[in-house]
Amino acid sequence: MRKSQALKLYLELEKNLESFASEIKKRGFIKFGEGSYKVTYSKNKLNYVIKLCSSVNDEFSHVPQLIKNFYIPPYFCDEQIVIQQKANTNKVIAQRAYFKIKQKIGIPACESLDINCRNCGEINKKPVVFDFCELRGFDEVDERCLENMKKKDLTRRRS
């Protein structure tokens, strides 16, 4: 099943989450990961995941500038499900990805955006973030971190 077909199925089932969950399981999707809010399903050979949300999904909230280069924008997303490209989340790889992102945006930004190794992975060797959440005081951190990031890039280019 291609991701467009998964979306079609969801719409045909009139967005009934229970029916959708049971239909994708019938098609061989298995639980692939689980966070505090979402259960992620996929199949070995597929290059995408389907996430079912246990509470209202707020993933449409704007993506902070700071992580624009890392975030995988969902192919489809509403208040119940997310269809998104699959990242490699093998433990070592997720840690490596998180480390690279942390180096780039800094620890305060990671903390205020809930970026940790459970929300990071790699696609084609590139570190990515597939989930984030704006925690307290983010706006202020965003400004400061962007500034720092620009400065770092400048020093790197000079040296």
Ligand SMILES: Nc1ncnc2c1ncn2[C@@H]1O[C@H](COP(=O)(O)OP(=O)(O)O)[C@@H](O)[C@H]1O
């Ligand atoms: N795009 C993805 N590629 C690979 N694994 C994913 C992807 N999105 C989520 N997962 C897996 O599912 C888990 C839960 O998804 P996540 O989007 O982090 O939801 P939550 O809001 O519950 O934290 C992740 O920790 C990860 O193991």
Ligand SMILES: [Mg+2]
């Ligand atoms: Mg998560």
